[in-house]
Amino acid sequence: MHAPLVVTVVTAGLVLALAGSAASLLDRSDRIADRVLLLLAGVTEAAVAVQAAVAAAGLISGHDVRSTPTFVAYLVGDAAVLPFAFAWAWADRNRWSGAVVALGGVTVAVMTGRLVMMWQGRA
């Protein structure tokens, strides 16, 4: 896996998690909070997409993982997390929407960690 991309994805996911948690704890559901969360999620999702493209290119050019279907499923799943999290959180915008998005950020970070382990042949 491309190390700087991994660091970017995990950092962005965790920053999103912090911001989402803060929005829920401070009960901020105004337009500014919405925009901050949307921006952070957008940055995270963009980094996830680039990471997926780079990893897919690596697979095509011959990098070996223990189970290619599992790895690809993780790549796709990683990219699907935040859209689902936002759809679910904003279908009923309330105090807890930030926490739902925060969960999405943590999930992206954890899944990226698993991707790295699979890439290195450790899982």
Next chain:
Amino acid sequence: MGEPTAPPVPSGSTPPAAPTRGAGRLLIAVYAVFAVAAVSRAGVQLATRFHEAPLAYLLSALSGVVYVVATVSLARRGAPARRVARAAVTTELAGVLVVGTLSIVAPGDFRHPTVWSLYGIGYGFVPLLLPVAGLWWLRRTATAR
């Protein structure tokens, strides 16, 4: 992600208790993550190396099914869904306690990890906390009726 005791979510204006609102949406989201994770994990285990540890992998599949049923029934309204949710979450609590204990008492049979092994240590003990939160939430939204 620490979730301290939540202040009451105002729900007075909606007469039927709606477990899908407020903090319930976070709860359902956590359940959804576990449903997808457990089912995918069990699917891969059963498909590729079932013979290595039939018991552990069948338990993985069972936990996946329980999480799916819990997620769907928590997300639906009405008394029947609530009963299903209560049964699923109770099964989940029993599962994590039984499998967690067995994995300590009889580690030989549980060398291959399941979501519930060692009380969910591989998942930050969330599998142990989740059913407790689920039962608490079902109780809370029931009294708000």
